[in-house]
Amino acid sequence: MDLFRVENLTFSYPQAEKKALDGVSLTIKSGEFAVLCGQSGCGKTTLLKMLKRELSPHGVRQGNVRYNGTELGDLDERSAACEIGFVMQNPENQVVTDKVWHELAFGPESMGLATDVIRRRVGEMASFFGIQAWFRGNTGELSGGQKQLLNLASVMVMQPKVLILDEPTSQLDPIAASDFITTLGKLNRELGLTIILAEHRLEEVFPAADKVLVMEEGKVLLCGLPREIGRQLRAISPKHPMLAGLPSAVRIFSGLNIDDACPLTVKDGRRFLSAHFTGAIDRVEIPEYTHSQIIAAEMKNVWFRYGRDLPDVLRGVSFTVYQGESFCVLGGNGTGKTTALNVLAGLNQAYRGKIVIGGKKIKEYKGNELYRHNIALLPQNPQTVFLKNNVREDFDEICKVMEYSAAERDALIAEIAVQLGIAHLTDKHPYDLSGGEQQKCALAKMLLLKPKILLLDEPTKGIDAFAKQTLSGILRGLKAQGITVIIVTHDVEFACENSDRCALFFDGEIVSADTPNSFFAENNFYTSSANRISRHIYKNAVTCDEVIELCKRNYEAAHEQ
Amino acid sequence: MRAFESVHPAAAFAYFISVLLVAMFTAHPVLLCEALLGAVLFCAILSAKGFWKNMASYVPLFAIIALSNPLFSHNGVTMLFFLNGNPVTLEAVLYGADIAVMLIAVIYWFQCYSFVMTSDKFLYLFGKAIPKLSLVLSMALRFIPLFKAQLIRVNRAQKAMGLYSGKSFTDKLRSAGRVLLALITWSLENAVETGDSMRARGYGLHGRSHFALFRFTGRDGVLLGISAALTGLTLTGRALGGADFAFYPRITGISTAPLSLAVYLAFGALTLLPFIIETEESLKWTYFVSKI
Numbered sequence: 001m002d003l004f005r006v007e008n009l010t011f012s013y014p015q016a017e018k019k020a021l022d023g024v025s026l027t028i029k030s031g032e033f034a035v036l037c038g039q040s041g042c043g044k045t046t047l048l049k050m051l052k053r054e055l056s057p058h059g060v061r062q063g064n065v066r067y068n069g070t071e072l073g074d075l076d077e078r079s080a081a082c083e084i085g086f087v088m089q090n091p092e093n094q095v096v097t098d099k100v101w102h103e104l105a106f107g108p109e110s111m112g113l114a115t116d117v118i119r120r121r122v123g124e125m126a127s128f129f130g131i132q133a134w135f136r137g138n139t140g141e142l143s144g145g146q147k148q149l150l151n152l153a154s155v156m157v158m159q160p161k162v163l164i165l166d167e168p169t170s171q172l173d174p175i176a177a178s179d180f181i182t183t184l185g186k187l188n189r190e191l192g193l194t195i196i197l198a199e200h201r202l203e204e205v206f207p208a209a210d211k212v213l214v215m216e217e218g219k220v221l222l223c224g225l226p227r228e229i230g231r232q233l234r235a236i237s238p239k240h241p242m243l244a245g246l247p248s249a250v251r252i253f254s255g256l257n258i259d260d261a262c263p264l265t266v267k268d269g270r271r272f273l274s275a276h277f278t279g280a281i282d283r284v285e286i287p288e289y290t291h292s293q294i295i296a297a298e299m300k301n302v303w304f305r306y307g308r309d310l311p312d313v314l315r316g317v318s319f320t321v322y323q324g325e326s327f328c329v330l331g332g333n334g335t336g337k338t339t340a341l342n343v344l345a346g347l348n349q350a351y352r353g354k355i356v357i358g359g360k361k362i363k364e365y366k367g368n369e370l371y372r373h374n375i376a377l378l379p380q381n382p383q384t385v386f387l388k389n390n391v392r393e394d395f396d397e398i399c400k401v402m403e404y405s406a407a408e409r410d411a412l413i414a415e416i417a418v419q420l421g422i423a424h425l426t427d428k429h430p431y432d433l434s435g436g437e438q439q440k441c442a443l444a445k446m447l448l449l450k451p452k453i454l455l456l457d458e459p460t461k462g463i464d465a466f467a468k469q470t471l472s473g474i475l476r477g478l479k480a481q482g483i484t485v486i487i488v489t490h491d492v493e494f495a496c497e498n499s500d501r502c503a504l505f506f507d508g509e510i511v512s513a514d515t516p517n518s519f520f521a522e523n524n525f526y527t528s529s530a531n532r533i534s535r536h537i538y539k540n541a542v543t544c545d546e547v548i549e550l551c552k553r554n555y556e557a558a559h560e561q
Numbered sequence: 562m563r564a565f566e567s568v569h570p571a572a573a574f575a576y577f578i579s580v581l582l583v584a585m586f587t588a589h590p591v592l593l594c595e596a597l598l599g600a601v602l603f604c605a606i607l608s609a610k611g612f613w614k615n616m617a618s619y620v621p622l623f624a625i626i627a628l629s630n631p632l633f634s635h636n637g638v639t640m641l642f643f644l645n646g647n648p649v650t651l652e653a654v655l656y657g658a659d660i661a662v663m664l665i666a667v668i669y670w671f672q673c674y675s676f677v678m679t680s681d682k683f684l685y686l687f688g689k690a691i692p693k694l695s696l697v698l699s700m701a702l703r704f705i706p707l708f709k710a711q712l713i714r715v716n717r718a719q720k721a722m723g724l725y726s727g728k729s730f731t732d733k734l735r736s737a738g739r740v741l742l743a744l745i746t747w748s749l750e751n752a753v754e755t756g757d758s759m760r761a762r763g764y765g766l767h768g769r770s771h772f773a774l775f776r777f778t779g780r781d782g783v784l785l786g787i788s789a790a791l792t793g794l795t796l797t798g799r800a801l802g803g804a805d806f807a808f809y810p811r812i813t814g815i816s817t818a819p820l821s822l823a824v825y826l827a828f829g830a831l832t833l834l835p836f837i838i839e840t841e842e843s844l845k846w847t848y849f850v851s852k853i
Contacts, residue, residue: 054760081763093754098702099681105772110763118772136774140706151758158762345721371723384711384718387743401724431750449722 002066003162003194004028004051009063011046020046020059022218028162028196028211033188035205035226036198038215039241039466040434044198047215048166051196052086082111085160089167089462091147095139100131103139103150107158121157129153129183143333145176152183162194163187169201170435170462173333173490178204200464203247203529207264214242227262230254245465248493248529248544255548256555269533277551278558279537284546289500289515291322295356296453296484297344297375302353304343313339314350315508321453326475326485328495328516330526331505337488338380340505341455344486345377346370358452372402376451380458382442386430391441395426398448416444420474436467443474453484460491472498496520496528496542517542563607564842565835569781570682576784577674579792580832584666587799589806591815591825593662599832600669606839607676619668623661630657636809656808673835685773692771700755708748715740784834791831798824 004027011021020043028034036044049055050065053072065072067084088094097103104125108118126135129149134142142150148168155163165184169177185208187193199205206212206226214222214229222232230250233240243251249269253262258276263269298321304314313336321327331337342348344355346362355362358374365374379385388394392413399409417423420440425433433441439459446454460468468491475485475498488505489495495502496516503513504526512519520527521540530544541547565573584596605612630653632644637652680702688695719740759765798804803820807813815821 052761055757078763078766081761081766086761088754088758090751090754092707093751094758095703096755096759097696097699099699101774102681102699102772106759106764107762109770109772110766112766112768112770114770115772118770122772138706139703155762342717347717347721368723371721375721377718377721379714379718379721381714381718383747384715385722387715387719387739398722398724431746445722 001030002027003030003032003068004196005066005069006047006051007064007066009047009050009061009065011050011057011059011061013057013059016059019218021050023063024218024220025063026213026220026223028194030161030194031188031192032210033185033195033208034197034211034213035202035209036196036213036215037200037202037242037245038221040200040436040464042215043218044215045166046218048086048164048196048198051164052084053080055086078111082107082158083161085155085158085163087148087151087155087163087165087168089170091144091151091168091171094151095147098138098140100135100137100139100142100150101126104131104154104157107154111158121159125153125157129156143176145172145179148172148176148180149183152180156187160193162196165195165197165199167198167200169199174492175332177201181205181208184208200245202245206247206250216242226250226264230262241466241469244469249533251544252530252533252547252551255544256551266529266532269529270536273534273537273547273551277537277554279554280557281550281553282537283539284517284541284550286515286517286540291325291500294323295320296323296325296358297321297486298354298356299340299344300354300356302340302343302350302355304339304348304350306348313508314343316353317509319503319510319513321484321486323452323484324479324482325500326479326487326498328499328502329486329488329505329510330490330492330495330502333490335505336508337505338457341377341457341486341488345375345455347377371449373450373452375453375455376446376449377455378439378442378446378457378459380461382435382438383430385442385445386438388430390427390429391422391433392426394430394445395448398445402449412448416447419477420444420447421470435462436464436470439463439467439471440474447478451483453486454478456485456487456489458489458491459487460489460494468494492520492526492528493530493543496530564838565603565607566677568677568784569775569777570678570686571777572781572785572788573677573682574686576788576834577670577678579788581667581670581674583792583795583799583828583831584663584670587804588656588659588663588808589804590659590662592795592804592828593659593666595825595829595832597662597666597669599829599834599836600666600673602833602836603673603839604669604676606836607673615672619665623665626661626664627654627657630654630660638810652808652810652812655812659808681773682775685775688773689771692769695771704748707751708744711747712740712744715744784838788831788834791827791834794827795824795831798827 006024006026009021009024010019012019024047036047038044046057049057053075067075072080095103096106101122104122105118108121126132129152131150131153134146139147139150152168169180172180181204184195184197188195188208197205209226212224212226212229213220214233221236222229224232230243230246230253233243234254243254246254247264249263249265249272252269253272260272260276263272299317299319302314302317303312305312317340329337329340339348343350346365357370362370386394388397395413396409399412404412417426420443422437422440422444425437425441430438430441459471463471478485487495487498499516501513502516502519503510517540520531520542521535528542530547531542534541534547534550538547538550541550580596584593587593631649634653634656635648635650637650639651640648641651641654642649680698684695684699798820801820803816803818803824805813805816
């Protein structure tokens with residue numbers, strides 16, 4: 001039975017020239033797990049909001065959306081609100097009340113259920129989602145993952161027939177994201193719940209999905225089984241930008257021209273490689289890594305805690321970053337990575353140890369000297385960087401502080417705008433930009449400081465695969481300019497591609513540091529999916545491209561004989 | 562979790578109101594001393610850690626209030642000595658001490674109140690009467706920590722760019738203003754999403770109900786009954802003149818008539834009620850533990 005039937009839906013926002021949705025048709029069957037993917041700005045969010053009447057944006061629309069055979073607009077208020085559940089991107093903003101139990105009860109209260117019924121439903125949901133431990137807690141004290149789980153539970157407590165989720169894991173760390181996706185899979189499998197999920201982190205989603213829809217510029221480009229999407233995308237264009245966002249197994253598969261079923265998981269990927277490729281050539285040749293001998297930043301045995309009676313967050317952190325190097329610090333949540341970055345940026349003072357930046361102790365920098373042509377920190381949330389009504393005003397302000405002349409300022413802003421590809425964004429309000437755009441603009445503001453060392457805190461949070469690639473390109477450009485980059489991230493794949501050296505942060509200190517290929521090749525768990533897929537054959541391939549290259553070379557070698 | 566914290570909000574609220582009403586509108590030293598004793602004991606049980614620290618700050622407060630009265634009030638007939646040509650009377654000194662006892666007792670009771678009557682309990686009580694208000698309050702309580710956290714984040718981000726960290730007062734004021742302005746935009750932006758989330762979950766449908774975790778049990782009924790009876794006794798006794806006391810012009814003696822004794826006893830029992838409940842509970846626990 002078709003739960004949703006969208007026919008020829010076209011939509012444009014008021015005063016927008018481009019159509020946000022252009023002749024979209026699709027059907028979602030009852031009990032289906034459908035995944036919607038595409039670059040940011042392709043109309044995913046608009047499409048999802050058109051499926052939930054309360055959230056449908058204003059604008060010019062044609063075509064129709066039928067829910068259970070009824071036009072969505074004709075559905076009675078109660079069913080429209082209760083039967084279609086919607087979870088949004090930002091975990092923080094969806095939480096309405098201050099107590100966890102009250103948040104869970106919010107939906108049933110709106111439905112006007114009696115206290116006893118609410119009590120039972122809330123109890124049921126809290127048990128299903130494992131919320132009991134913090135049931136009576138304050139919502140403000142929850143972690144991002146817990147908040148998003150609470151948002152999901154407080155929608156599920158209304159017993160919806162279909163669940164729509166708009167990039168629910170984009171603000172979560174990988175472990176919380178994976179837990180969240182697992183929970184969705186469980187809801188789909190165990191309750192037969194229909195799920196429509198827009199997502200750009202597809203590694204875990206693909207194996208659970210029944211159907212994948214790829215959107216591009218307001219149109220549904222492809223619609224098919226997860227196993228077929230990779231090949232179909234390649235058929236459209238071998239360099240299609242969406243390919244970069246697919247799971248590693250799919251990427252490796254679609255990079256090789258082999259007639260077999262497409263693997264979706266690491267397990268299938270390993271089987272696939274074993275069946276088709278040999279390990280005659282078992283490692284990629286990496287030119288030996290050499291770095292400059294000049295030390296850009298150094299931490300020696302640094303200890304830090306937030307209060308006298310609080311536990312130590314940094315316990316003797318020591319590392320050295322050389323000039324022009326790109327250094328990635330990886331590690332789980334709450335290990336102190338971000339704190340280390342803040343200490344390095346002079347935002348927190350270490351109580352023991354030595355920090356040297358540009359050959360000078362951090363304590364010897366007076367006033368704002370440290371932030372003038374020395375160090376710049378791009379925070380996790382790029383919104384915090386902007387205070388003005390448009391991006392250009394923010395840029396001007398920083399130029400004024402840096403005492404650039406008017407000509408110098410205009411030239412510099414123009415140059416950086418071209419370098420980062422943000423020239424068309426400078427007149428917009430910072431909050432009107434997408435996550436990736438916001439980040440590029442924030443980065444531009446940092447570059448106006450002309451730093452020698454750039455610190456990035458979780459730069460891949462909330463941005464899609466395509467924006468990630470753009471960011472990688474920008475970082476390569478900065479490296480070519482001789483800027484030292486220190487990145488703190490959860491994102492193993494991003495670290496593989498963007499670092500000269502990687503380090504693992506654990507328990508308040510750096511436990512190992514090495515070039516990415518040796519670093520990840522030696523890790524068993526904490527490594528890229530491409531490495532996990534290929535490690536039984538190839539010794540040091542960490543990115544999909546490296547695996548594909550090795551496979552091809554082995555294939556050619558085998559066929560020459 | 563203290564026993565009194567698990568009392569139904571209605572019973573707890575009624576209890577606090579009755580004690581505070583009596584304590585705030587009497588000057589009778591016995592009643593006030595009882596109020597102070599009850600509050601101190603209750604407070605000590607509720608927050609054993611912060612108790613002594615608090616105590617230290619109340620001693621000077623007590624002294625200031627008690628000593629300032631005779632400096633300004635020269636009523637009373639028993640002259641002690643002259644200060645700058647003004648008489649200092651025994652009555653004024655004692656009245657000062659009496660008022661100080663009352664104020665500190667009330668402060669202690671409010672401390673216990675804020676400990677026991679958390680925001681959710683208050684909302685539960687008054688939410689039924691004004692459902693919208695209770696939701697707004699709950700949302701505000703949710704929003705304040707969110708706003709604070711973002712304020713810290715913005716300040717740090719700006720500091721790391723070497724902005725808004727001027728040393729002079731006017732600089733600080735100006736930068737604080739700018740950050741605040743940006744934060745208001747930020748909160749409006751977020752409020753749109755929160756609103757969406759509410760509407761998506763059916764807010765605005767007809768016939769919204771009101772849910773709370775609290776259940777009114779027999780125990781709560783008994784507590785409510787006892788405190789009502791004791792308060793009634795105290796107030797009736799007072800109305801019949803059982804708790805009359807005057808400081809000026811001359812201190813009247815503390816009455817030991819049966820009616821007065823009954824008032825003292827009733828109010829004493831009322832103020833000690835939480836302490837008795839808590840003690841009983843902890844004794845029970847010791848007994849349980851020893852049995853295990």
